[in-house]
Amino acid sequence: MKRGLSLQAALAAYRPDAELAPVPELDDPDTLLNSYHPDHLRGSMTKLTIGPNAGADCQRELADLLQAEAFIDEADLAGAQVTDTDVLVVGGGGAGCAAALAAAERGARVLLVTKLRLGDSNTVMAEGGIQAAIEPGDTAQQHMQDTLRAGHHAGDPALVAAMVGDGPEVIRWLIHQGMQFDQTASGDLHTRRAGGMTAPRIVHCRDYTGLEMMRVLREAVKQHRGIEVWDQSPVVELLSNERGQKCVGAVLGSLTDGSMRIVRTRSVILATGGLGRLHLNGFPTSNHIGATGDGLVLAYRMGARLCELDSFQYHPTGLVHPPHLYGKLVTEGVRAAGALLLNAHGQRFVDELQPRDIVSAAIIRECREGRGIHTDTGGVGVWLDTPRLERSQPGMLQQQFPKLLARTHHVGIDPRLEPILVHPTLHYQNGGVVIDVNGATSVPGLYAAGEVAGGIHGRNRIMGNALLDIIGFGRRAGIAAAAAEHDRGPKKITLEHVNRARRDLTLAGLPLTQRAPRILPAYTAAGKDIWKP
Amino acid sequence: MTETARDIQPVELLINGIPVRAEPQMTIVEAAWAGGVPRVTGVGCLEGVCGSCRILVRRGKEVNVALGCETFVEPGMEALFLPAPGTDRHQYQLTDLSDGWDIQARFHEIFPEASRCRHCHGCVKSCPKDISVEEGVALAAAGHYREAGEAFLECVMCELCDSACPENIAPAHVGLFSRRITAFFHLRPPNLIHKLEEIRKEQADKKEQP
Numbered sequence A: 001m002k003r004g005l006s007l008q009a010a011l012a013a014y015r016p017d018a019e020l021a022p023v024p025e026l027d028d029p030d031t032l033l034n035s036y037h038p039d040h041l042r043g044s045m046t047k048l049t050i051g052p053n054a055g056a057d058c059q060r061e062l063a064d065l066l067q068a069e070a071f072i073d074e075a076d077l078a079g080a081q082v083t084d085t086d087v088l089v090v091g092g093g094g095a096g097c098a099a100a101l102a103a104a105e106r107g108a109r110v111l112l113v114t115k116l117r118l119g120d121s122n123t124v125m126a127e128g129g130i131q132a133a134i135e136p137g138d139t140a141q142q143h144m145q146d147t148l149r150a151g152h153h154a155g156d157p158a159l160v161a162a163m164v165g166d167g168p169e170v171i172r173w174l175i176h177q178g179m180q181f182d183q184t185a186s187g188d189l190h191t192r193r194a195g196g197m198t199a200p201r202i203v204h205c206r207d208y209t210g211l212e213m214m215r216v217l218r219e220a221v222k223q224h225r226g227i228e229v230w231d232q233s234p235v236v237e238l239l240s241n242e243r244g245q246k247c248v249g250a251v252l253g254s255l256t257d258g259s260m261r262i263v264r265t266r267s268v269i270l271a272t273g274g275l276g277r278l279h280l281n282g283f284p285t286s287n288h289i290g291a292t293g294d295g296l297v298l299a300y301r302m303g304a305r306l307c308e309l310d311s312f313q314y315h316p317t318g319l320v321h322p323p324h325l326y327g328k329l330v331t332e333g334v335r336a337a338g339a340l341l342l343n344a345h346g347q348r349f350v351d352e353l354q355p356r357d358i359v360s361a362a363i364i365r366e367c368r369e370g371r372g373i374h375t376d377t378g379g380v381g382v383w384l385d386t387p388r389l390e391r392s393q394p395g396m397l398q399q400q401f402p403k404l405l406a407r408t409h410h411v412g413i414d415p416r417l418e419p420i421l422v423h424p425t426l427h428y429q430n431g432g433v434v435i436d437v438n439g440a441t442s443v444p445g446l447y448a449a450g451e452v453a454g455g456i457h458g459r460n461r462i463m464g465n466a467l468l469d470i471i472g473f474g475r476r477a478g479i480a481a482a483a484a485e486h487d488r489g490p491k492k493i494t495l496e497h498v499n500r501a502r503r504d505l506t507l508a509g510l511p512l513t514q515r516a517p518r519i520l521p522a523y524t525a526a527g528k529d530i531w532k533p
Numbered sequence B: 001m002t003e004t005a006r007d008i009q010p011v012e013l014l015i016n017g018i019p020v021r022a023e024p025q026m027t028i029v030e031a032a033w034a035g036g037v038p039r040v041t042g043v044g045c046l047e048g049v050c051g052s053c054r055i056l057v058r059r060g061k062e063v064n065v066a067l068g069c070e071t072f073v074e075p076g077m078e079a080l081f082l083p084a085p086g087t088d089r090h091q092y093q094l095t096d097l098s099d100g101w102d103i104q105a106r107f108h109e110i111f112p113e114a115s116r117c118r119h120c121h122g123c124v125k126s127c128p129k130d131i132s133v134e135e136g137v138a139l140a141a142a143g144h145y146r147e148a149g150e151a152f153l154e155c156v157m158c159e160l161c162d163s164a165c166p167e168n169i170a171p172a173h174v175g176l177f178s179r180r181i182t183a184f185f186h187l188r189p190p191n192l193i194h195k196l197e198e199i200r201k202e203q204a205d206k207k208e209q210p
């Protein structure tokens, strides 16, 4: 990487009122992506050798986890306490809560287990908003086309149609749970247009959309008589029937005392979210600490098909400074509101509202070619020009983006006066577990919803579609899981699928030393010695 | 962003009773992990929005509560991670509140303590988000739910105010109740309703012509 300017020098040279030249034409987006997007880094991809996706491309660090040994074997099950329930929901984010509420509304007994505290999730951190085609000039068809186009036409049209069709009803349901959204003076829902959209379609609650959503859903779940919640209880393995072909429950490991518990159930809904904390390709991440891709590992070992394991979203505007917020997100809403990106020389270099993969690749190009801004803690980035935005619309940052100001306030940084240093950060798992419109995976008894599921966003997601996806498909999975038939006769719970995976690993000559799911990153003290009380 | 000379002296402090040497500029959460303090799993977002990293902080004689991911290490500081709060006793379902006309009566049934605030400021002092909790409770008790809810916009549900309240008012839940019923009863956006109606008609038409 060529060295650009230092933070101090760039800041001294920065002027919020400098004249700007127009953005240079982007002649070939594919070349830009191939040369600079992290998915195309040399050596970052490999091919899976075992399991339902054998032969498919997969990011290397993820492949190591998908082809690893389980944490437990039969011996661990002996003596473990057994609990029965109708529906087991794994994960306490937006998708898990929506699934639990939908299943409970239909009379199922629901147990929701989550790794951390209910609500500690990527959902709570979402800022910008949620998409739904509600404006007069907008249609579900348009929303569908935008989603498929931005995803490079890799998304499953049936899933996308289901999601966009759910849009307006999802917003109504959220309001019915008690979620607030920003309104215009005449009472309409306020909408914004962001990258890759043909109409304004993002509804939001200031830049606290995820916090508002999570607070409300968390309270609704906790208040619901039909839902029991267990915190600090990550699933470490699923359970299968004697032939290893149906999911019949899960094994939980307690983070508080290391003990194991068994849950027997007619359906399991995986809503474990994403994998930013695997720090793929060495990138920082915007994700919460529990985003370690556990759901992918659990589903794959159970025999469920996955998709797009070589495609991840690096959000263009992760914070570089201050250091304790490295990788944390600045919402795309700020660019949607008009903030520009400038390199170390104060020049624009990309249309800020291009899809995220393009903008990220362009930022990485600027940094690699010596037009980046370097901090003395080793970070590099470009400017997000918030002071210029503030000058053009005084007061708007405080009014529309209070979180942006509040987060750096206590370290003395004011984005109204100083531009923000940003660099792409690992943000979202585009693919995941293959599902149908009911959230059913290719394994009977196993459902998936939310970021852990794939097939909707293709190879690139546009802003606001994740929050829509988690509520829409969370509810769909909850409804389907609650309606699932009871198995008749004695239910045998086994680890047959684990044994099968171990045989496959041995046959393929792969090592049995690495264990997965990861549960917590190794840099947390608990992640180092997990399950060794 | 002006400090250029970075202090390289390690900072010594106690976390959960365990001596830790941390780098300056580390947060309490980072220091706990780096120092190998076991079982620090009351952590989520690392950016002050999930409210799970509740800590008690002692600096000399002064004791405060705070969020561990937003509090920086200081020499001689003692930090203690607090357990997650239990389920709140104030139970209600929005769908049971079908009539907005008796909402004040229902509110006082669900939160009987809310009218007994003794203005001790305990909640305000413990709030890491500088929310005017006490005022919010008073607004809710007087039936001004929209304004009360607005005061809690930035609430991260750490429930530190609940723990501080000697009257067990559960201010955080009062705030959330206020926000929720405001949406539940009053958020009726014309553009959304229009679209829902359009979709309903389309579907009805489809059913009619087989």
Ligand SMILES: Cc1cc2nc3c(=O)[nH]c(=O)nc-3n(C[C@H](O)[C@H](O)[C@H](O)COP(=O)(O)OP(=O)(O)OC[C@H]3O[C@@H](n4cnc5c(N)ncnc54)[C@H](O)[C@@H]3O)c2cc1C
Pocket: A090, A091, A092, A093, A094, A095, A096, A113, A114, A115, A116, A117, A119, A120, A121, A122, A123, A124, A125, A126, A127, A128, A129, A130, A131, A209, A210, A233, A234, A235, A236, A271, A272, A273, A274, A286, A287, A288, A290, A291, A292, A294, A295, A329, A331, A427, A428, A449, A450, A451, A452, A463, A464, A465, A466, A467, A468, A470, A517, A519
């Ligand atoms: C900073 C940020 C900003 C974002 N902004 C937006 C936005 O503006 N608009 C938008 O549409 N999308 C946004 N996104 C994306 C969106 O928030 C997420 O994709 C979405 O919330 C994921 O929801 P989820 O319920 O699938 O997963 P999560 O909300 O992450 O929940 C997953 C849950 O599963 C639990 N879990 C994980 N592993 C296990 C296990 N082994 N056992 C038990 N539980 C487990 C976790 O602890 C967590 O509770 C943003 C994401 C981030 C990180």
Ligand code: SF4
Pocket: B051, B126, B127, B128, B129, B130, B131, B133, B152, B154, B155, B156, B157, B158, B159, B160, B161, B162, B171, B172
């Ligand atoms: S109002 Fe209470 S729960 Fe909300 S942030 Fe403040 S102290 Fe935490």
Ligand code: SF4
Pocket: B116, B117, B118, B119, B120, B121, B122, B123, B124, B133, B134, B137, B164, B165, B166, B167, B168, B169, B171
């Ligand atoms: S802590 Fe409780 S009693 Fe004291 S001011 Fe706050 S709400 Fe009132």
Ligand code: FES
Pocket: B042, B043, B044, B045, B046, B047, B048, B049, B050, B051, B052, B053, B067, B068, B069, B070, B156
């Ligand atoms: S970890 Fe979420 S508030 Fe501190």
